[in-house]
Amino acid sequence: QMQLQESGPGLVKTSETLSLTCTVSGGSITSSSYFWGWIRQPPGKGLEWIGSIFYSGTTYYNPSLKSRLTMSVDTSNNQFSLRLISVTAADTAVYFCARHGSKILSWFDPWGHGTLVTVSS
């Protein structure tokens, strides 16, 4: 059974860079059938799709974050990563990684457990 696990610092200073990694186990990140995505949830609020990446490195970003966002994939370690620059308190959230099946007509499953990132000066 596939599992995803987020990792990275739980505290990032304002204006600095947030970096997270998602490690995939129980299956290969190089499957041509799947995309790998990031979703975040500010405390007490709803869900926001951040972006997705294919194993080839093709990326799709939410336009609201595109200017600050970089996603990458490390096939040798079965991982994909997120890098968000110039963070503010508004970037404080639980960050989830998840798999989805295609660009459209797809759904997020499974999900990682999520990791809380707090942005503070």
Place this chain on the structure above:
Amino acid sequence: DIQMTQSPSALSASVGDRVTITCRASQSISSFLNWYQQKPGKAPNLLIFATSSLQSGVPSRFSGSGSGTDYTLTISSLQPEDFATYYCQQSYSMPYTFGQGTKLEIK
């Protein structure tokens, strides 16, 4: 971006009740609509994909329907473990967007 609006935002119900949650898209999403359940401190869990297909392992008391811009999630007979927050999500076009959530509470 496609805006997703759920109603109600919160709902109180009793065990055994039939409950319906509605999700409306700002434009037609051609049945590319998914539903998730989230419990406190946990990741969302996929319940229904493509409007009406039940994810493996999800109880049959959950069902989905809809077309165009209007979609519903129905729980036929609430069980204690169903009290949670529910989100809809469109996959018709990027950026993927979610509804604001419906919190289902015990009456």
